[in-house]
Amino acid sequence: MTSIASTEPQAGAAPLENFAIPRQSLHGQVVTRLRDMVTEGHLAPGQRINEVALGQALGVSRTPLREALKTLAGEGLVELVPTRGAVVRSFSLKDIADSMEVLKALEQLAGRRACAVATEAEIAHVLALHEELRERYAAGDRLPYFKTNQAIHSAIVTLADNPTLLRMHEILQAQMKRIRFIGHEGVEKWAAAMAEHEEMAAALARRDGEALAEVIGRHHDLGLERIREAY
Amino acid sequence: MTSIASTEPQAGAAPLENFAIPRQSLHGQVVTRLRDMVTEGHLAPGQRINEVALGQALGVSRTPLREALKTLAGEGLVELVPTRGAVVRSFSLKDIADSMEVLKALEQLAGRRACAVATEAEIAHVLALHEELRERYAAGDRLPYFKTNQAIHSAIVTLADNPTLLRMHEILQAQMKRIRFIGHEGVEKWAAAMAEHEEMAAALARRDGEALAEVIGRHHDLGLERIREAY
DNA sequence: TGCGGCCATTCTGCATACAGTGCACAAAAC
């Protein structure tokens, strides 16, 4: 049989997963959209969410919207007040520091694990992202730099090959994303952050988990410092 | 006026808060109930959840039940399969090891922070729980020991005064609770675990964060070992 | 006898309808 279902795929054929038709439930789409709206500031912190109004804006009935709000509440992006519905969560400085502390611990763990278990190809991929980050920095493009920056951190966590860790990291990163959009750091801080990224890339390249964890720790301490000033 | 609403309550009268009628939303109740059903094994892993049947069993319509399932999916206790609904998540050994690794990192962080910021009274409370644990161990009561054990770990995380950390710990602990019910460890392993708890209590009493983190790490490594054997 | 296609059943996903609660504004009493 030469059917698609053959257990021996042709050499050079793409894996079957690549042909899957992306079928996201409406619920999932609403969650994604809402999360973006919160993290990108289209919904202000403290703002009450009117279900009918928001539902109409999204072109969705209240049911999937409410389910999405429950999901976002689990991620800590909104708070559910009984009989008052959902409120966009507003983060105090302590909230941010707390989340940052956990984020730091998770990424340090990820860094150690990544150095231990990642393939050469995976590491090369992160290093390629690092190259991209350098270019963004040299060009002075803040938003692209910011996105590549996040991509690198996520990529390192992905290398750790630990879905639980990845999920928790995603949740915290989404919370921080909302905040980081605020601060436009000074030139010298930006340079320091970039220097730390150089260190991170070097540590990863030589699979030095402890060194990577150390610099990741410093990197987050600086990040929190930066946020503190902007607040 | 001597009405109830008087701002000057009679001496000896109980504070008004004591008369508050506890009103948890139906959603919250369903979430709690379902979570218990999963962690205590009343819903078998891999089992599909029939919304109408379960709704009738709980005496609730499908709407709040579905919302609760979304919440539980966020906690990783059930999986949502498109057009097939919710399935009780079944954990592979790797899943457990992954979650345990994160749980370990979080508790180590909590231990360090607890030693730094906890009040004497809070530490005394944990030490009291530890006394209780000793008694359970001496009496050989496994289930009460298990509960007190979890209470201690949760209490230490609470001392860290970091709600984000606490929430993530709760999620992971709920996942592990489902697993730990399985294994009834041998006598020698139990003794080792108890000895580690003695070390933990001592480290906490003298606020030695590093020592506490170290023993917590060993404690979780042993815990994973124990689960590995039972699997 | 084995396989493939068709059909019915079942259950999810989404929308809508209804009931109940809280809040704000206003009016009245002290």
Add this chain to the structure above:
DNA sequence: GTTTTGTGCACTGTATGCAGAATGGCCGCA
């Protein structure tokens, strides 16, 4: 003038109804 109580409105919480998808069984055919 201040406080309090009543009433209307707006919005959430819950239930139910309806359409679509997937699964499993059954029958026909090779």
